[in-house]
Amino acid sequence: MILQPLIENWQLLLEGTWMVIKLFTVTLLFALPLGLPIALGANSRIFPLRFLCQTYVWIFRGTPLLMQMFFFYFFIPINIGVAPTLFTTIAFTFALNYAAYFAEIYRGGINSIDRGQFEAAHSLGLSKWQTTKDIVLPQTMKAILPSIFNEVITLVKDTALAQTLGMMELMKVTYGIVNRTSVTTIFLYTAIIYLVLNLLITLVANRLEGHFKRYDAKEEF
Amino acid sequence: MSVDINKIPKEELQGGMPMFMDRDRVLEMKGIVKEYGEFKALKGVDFSVERGEIVTIIGPSGSGKSTLLRCINGLTIPTSGTVDLHGRTSMVFQHFNLFPHMTCLENIIYAPVKVLKVPKGEAETNAKQLLEMVGLSDKADAYPAQISGGQKQRIAIARSLAMKPDLMLFDEPTSALDPEIIGSVLGVMKELASEHMTMVVVTHEMGFARDVSDRTVFMADGEKLEEGTPEEIFENPKAERLKTFLASF
Numbered sequence: 001m002i003l004q005p006l007i008e009n010w011q012l013l014l015e016g017t018w019m020v021i022k023l024f025t026v027t028l029l030f031a032l033p034l035g036l037p038i039a040l041g042a043n044s045r046i047f048p049l050r051f052l053c054q055t056y057v058w059i060f061r062g063t064p065l066l067m068q069m070f071f072f073y074f075f076i077p078i079n080i081g082v083a084p085t086l087f088t089t090i091a092f093t094f095a096l097n098y099a100a101y102f103a104e105i106y107r108g109g110i111n112s113i114d115r116g117q118f119e120a121a122h123s124l125g126l127s128k129w130q131t132t133k134d135i136v137l138p139q140t141m142k143a144i145l146p147s148i149f150n151e152v153i154t155l156v157k158d159t160a161l162a163q164t165l166g167m168m169e170l171m172k173v174t175y176g177i178v179n180r181t182s183v184t185t186i187f188l189y190t191a192i193i194y195l196v197l198n199l200l201i202t203l204v205a206n207r208l209e210g211h212f213k214r215y216d217a218k219e220e221f
Numbered sequence: 222m223s224v225d226i227n228k229i230p231k232e233e234l235q236g237g238m239p240m241f242m243d244r245d246r247v248l249e250m251k252g253i254v255k256e257y258g259e260f261k262a263l264k265g266v267d268f269s270v271e272r273g274e275i276v277t278i279i280g281p282s283g284s285g286k287s288t289l290l291r292c293i294n295g296l297t298i299p300t301s302g303t304v305d306l307h308g309r310t311s312m313v314f315q316h317f318n319l320f321p322h323m324t325c326l327e328n329i330i331y332a333p334v335k336v337l338k339v340p341k342g343e344a345e346t347n348a349k350q351l352l353e354m355v356g357l358s359d360k361a362d363a364y365p366a367q368i369s370g371g372q373k374q375r376i377a378i379a380r381s382l383a384m385k386p387d388l389m390l391f392d393e394p395t396s397a398l399d400p401e402i403i404g405s406v407l408g409v410m411k412e413l414a415s416e417h418m419t420m421v422v423v424t425h426e427m428g429f430a431r432d433v434s435d436r437t438v439f440m441a442d443g444e445k446l447e448e449g450t451p452e453e454i455f456e457n458p459k460a461e462r463l464k465t466f467l468a469s470f
Contacts, residue, residue, distance in 0.1 A: 117320065122295070
């Protein structure tokens, strides 16, 4: 029966899925906010700050995530002398890496805002922070949502990279089961799990897009 | 001239307006030069505005009139020259620049609440009066995308007024509007003029400039070529450039 391998291994798959969700959530929790100061810095008129943020983006987008994981896995214990858990190291690397991508998406969104919005804010006496927080970012959200969710969905799949350091996430668990039982249909169930996770994310994306669309109603005239 | 503090209307004191020896001069600009590389947008312009005065700036495209206006509130920083501004300004733009993610009411109350720290309830009461003044009470909860261009500009005027400015700046407020709705915006501006709101208006509406201004300034090629009462400018122009310019309408 086709369901047999699932019935026999569902607990392992569930544990793997739980690791995926954990890594995914922690990464987003840190990467989404961290991207914002990097984006603002990369847009800044202060050269050292701009240089620093652009270099950050260059490095983290310019090298493989896998390599970054290995780097921190060895670098932190050897050179800093602390030994964080495997999960911490991997989540740390993921957060730094994804922050670079989110920063560029934020920056693109901020740059797409009409200059007139900044001018109106200036002429009403708003501070730079008020302008960024209440005028620019809310308008940016709508425009960047599809790009953000592109990255979010990529993140779900990128969690599979964590197996290379030995994390028991879904992909590693799946290999293990296949190696042990020689039953390849387990790949099908794993694929379905990834698809379901991303379906949920897509549903959240649609909800959010609807929320931000409210002010973009069709013109009545 | 000395100023007796007791004679200054209380509202002005509450508005935090600094007091100056010459309290009737809201704005004094001297020798304003603005260069963009080789191009000189302004070639040393003097410009001043008295409290309660309505000044229109006319001139062909590229004459520097919008640049001069933008130097008043710092949207453009002059290459050289001094801007002496006594009080708060507020600007109305050609393309309205309403905040699209806020309703009309939110657009109007945002700055008073956040910048002037006016309590929200009070700001809303004010905003509703302003909406009534511009004839758009029914649009309080509409988003800018849901109203017409003329309505957007009237909301933008209300938003500027909500800041209780000492000086209102209008940058070609009707240039982006269809001819048939320009009247509604000019109507609101005329009402403000009749209440002696201090205004500087960059405009291509010669009829409005003639009817409403206390003083009209004609600019061309980054210079102030002629300045005077509407009668002097429109009935008895002296500069050749001004004559040619007026003839083109």
